[in-house]
Amino acid sequence: MGLFTYSESMIKGFAVSDRTKRGGQYVGAWRILAPEIDYERCTGCMLCAMYCPEAAIMAGETGKPKIDLRFCKGCGVCSNECPVKAIEMVKEEG
Ligand code: SF4
Numbered sequence: 334m335g336l337f338t339y340s341e342s343m344i345k346g347f348a349v350s351d352r353t354k355r356g357g358q359y360v361g362a363w364r365i366l367a368p369e370i371d372y373e374r375c376t377g378c379m380l381c382a383m384y385c386p387e388a389a390i391m392a393g394e395t396g397k398p399k400i401d402l403r404f405c406k407g408c409g410v411c412s413n414e415c416p417v418k419a420i421e422m423v424k425e426e427g
Pocket residue numbers: 370374375376377378379380381382397398414415416417418419420
């Protein structure tokens with residue numbers, strides 16, 4: 334595991350065996366806008382994951398970020414902090 338990667342069992346810095354029961358909260362229903370990553374532009378620096386207040390972002394298999402929208406409240410911090418502006422906040426369908 335790299336310095337800035339999260340495993341599926343890490344949330345808010347604590348290792349949990351099942352974050353749906355222990356730790357993470359489903360805040361997805363709060364969201365109005367959702368983050369969308371432009372993987373062409375993304376450098377994989379993982380700053381977005383470090384700044385996400387809900388620990389909703391983790392490293393995917395490619396080493397680039399993957400967002401678990403169940404835990405994303407749509408605050409836009411990741412989009413704001415991305416140094417190459419690879420995350421756009423978009424209105425969700427439905
Ligand atoms: S902060 Fe931006 S460039 Fe860095 S990993 Fe996240 S989306 Fe990619």
